[in-house]
Amino acid sequence: MLTISRELHDAIVAHARADHPDEACGVVAGPAGTGRPERFIPMLNAARSPTFYEFDSGDLLKLYREMDDRDEEPVVVYHSHTATEAYPSRTDVSYASEPFAHYVLVSTVEGTGPEDPFQFRSFRIVDGEITEEDVQVVEAYEA
Template structure:
């Protein structure tokens, strides 16, 4: 199960809404070994595409160095789908290389400026996709 604060949930949805009709992408980092998402890092979709996302390699390298410096890891890796349901595509599955991460997908396919949006989380390990429950909380305290 993915547990994240309502604030982080809303930040992901806001990013997906803002970047529509292109796919949005980003990371939520957390303290290494805790599985607790804490720091939202919206990324630029270098592909600038409504059907594909790609992290800019320079930005991604900078992000991983920053996470290493703060003893963090990517707890959530997210992106949006603009024309399909919130379910990993074959491309998404092929690029999933963080077996400990939660892969969150938000669909803006029914986007009318206000939602509602599909918000789903998956574990992707060795090409196998498993959906998991998403629980939002006011805080981790």
């Protein structure tokens, strides 16, 4: 299960909406070994595409060096789908290289209903196998 703060959840959704109609992407880092997402890091979609996302290789290298310096790891890797449901595509699966990360997808497709204007779903992707997991949004993490 992914447990994520309301603040981080809302930041991911806001990023997805702001970058629409292009896909948004980013990382939420957390202290190594904790599995707790804490630091929101929106990234630029180098592909600038409504159907594909790509982290800029230089930005990604900088991010990993920064996380290493701060003793962090990528807890959540997120991106948006602008025309399809929030479910990993074959391309998404092929790029999933963090076996311990939660892969969050947000769909910004119009018309999913006023009660749920977007989909926010989380998956584990290991060796090409997709497993959906529950998402718990909390106001604050327990100490």
